[in-house]
Amino acid sequence: MHGISHQTLSAILERYERLENALLEDQFLQDSIKLNKDYARMTPLVECVRKWFHIQKEYDDLLTVQDENDEMKGVIEEEKKNLRQSLEALGYEIRVLLLPKDEDDARGAILEIRAGTGGEEAALFAADLMRMYMRYGALQKWQVEVLHVHHSDHAGVKDAGLLIQGKDVYAQLKFEAGVHRVQRVPKTEASGRIHTSAATVAVLPEVEDVDIVIDEKDIRIDVFRSSGPGGQSVNTTDSAVRITHLPTGIVVSQQDEKSQHKNKAKALKVLRSRLYDAKKQEEEMKRSQSRQRQVGRGDRSERIRTYNFPQGRLTDHRIKLTLHQLPEILEGDGLKEVISALMTYARAEQLAEQETNFSEIA
Numbered sequence: 001m002h003g004i005s006h007q008t009l010s011a012i013l014e015r016y017e018r019l020e021n022a023l024l025e026d027q028f029l030q031d032s033i034k035l036n037k038d039y040a041r042m043t044p045l046v047e048c049v050r051k052w053f054h055i056q057k058e059y060d061d062l063l064t065v066q067d068e069n070d071e072m073k074g075v076i077e078e079e080k081k082n083l084r085q086s087l088e089a090l091g092y093e094i095r096v097l098l099l100p101k102d103e104d105d106a107r108g109a110i111l112e113i114r115a116g117t118g119g120e121e122a123a124l125f126a127a128d129l130m131r132m133y134m135r136y137g138a139l140q141k142w143q144v145e146v147l148h149v150h151h152s153d154h155a156g157v158k159d160a161g162l163l164i165q166g167k168d169v170y171a172q173l174k175f176e177a178g179v180h181r182v183q184r185v186p187k188t189e190a191s192g193r194i195h196t197s198a199a200t201v202a203v204l205p206e207v208e209d210v211d212i213v214i215d216e217k218d219i220r221i222d223v224f225r226s227s228g229p230g231g232q233s234v235n236t237t238d239s240a241v242r243i244t245h246l247p248t249g250i251v252v253s254q255q256d257e258k259s260q261h262k263n264k265a266k267a268l269k270v271l272r273s274r275l276y277d278a279k280k281q282e283e284e285m286k287r288s289q290s291r292q293r294q295v296g297r298g299d300r301s302e303r304i305r306t307y308n309f310p311q312g313r314l315t316d317h318r319i320k321l322t323l324h325q326l327p328e329i330l331e332g333d334g335l336k337e338v339i340s341a342l343m344t345y346a347r348a349e350q351l352a353e354q355e356t357n358f359s360e361i362a
Helices: 007-024 032-063 071-096 119-139 168-178 261-287 326-330 334-359
Strands: 109-115 145-151 157-165 178-184 195-205 218-225 240-245 248-252 303-308 313-316 321-323
Touching: 007 032, 032 071, 032 240, 071 240, 109 119, 109 261, 109 321, 119 145, 119 168, 119 178, 119 195, 119 326, 119 334, 145 248, 157 168, 168 195, 168 218, 168 334, 195 261, 218 261, 240 261, 248 261, 303 326, 313 326, 313 334, 321 334, 326 334
Parallel strands: 178 303
Antiparallel strands: 109 157, 109 195, 145 157, 178 195, 218 240, 240 248, 303 313, 313 321
């Protein structure tokens, strides 16, 4: 079955049986939570493997049937063909279930948008992206909270942060990280000349206190008055908070809440996610120095996508996907097709890598 041996499949069933026995023997084991998680994660895979062995046996049994009747021969050949197709489909499903899982996929995400080159036009584009992700989140029935937003003088967004919580949020949004480029005629452009500007998107897994413990002595907290566009003071109290993580130099500012306590809590949440992401990126770089995935690694300097307004076209450069439905994408509902294509491409790359590994082992 495409490099996966019967021995490997049997080993999966044996491991599952050992997990079952361990859980039955003592449900109060110290590591029973982990055992239960492993058991639950393996269950869909084991169901497929058992089904595969059952169909394989049916197929092997048919191979021993000998019938001189031409009509019966035709029936047997048709049945064998159907069983082969079932084995092929199950084989694909098993290979997908055997792919290494990104443990962060089930998490929520902190999505940060920052206007890049292009002045006010870049800020207006950043506002478009912020609205697109908020609309997409609402359509997915996710919870979307604005952590912070700094507006430009003309309704644009200099930078913003969204906390998005729900099912498989990070799995869907992680490929959005990178440089998003826009080509359009600004409203202020009298000659109708197309301008190019950009915004940067970062996607961080949402992490809890237990995931990243921050030592108080490693941070410096400064408080100041929050300000709006043009620098005018918004609050009359020092409610805004800036946290500097001294070992890494990471700085997080939060000023949207009127309460200093709430701003500090939000800033710490963002800081945890940034520290976790930095640690994860470093580990991934070590693991894959010999091989870079084409779909991208969330590098903020990587130009991933172009939004061409005159042609109503979106192009994702990593997977060479072009869609002529830009208005629907910016409204959020069309973004699903782009995200699905990226997830499918990433899975195909993993499968190809898995096949290579299997053939190397063989």
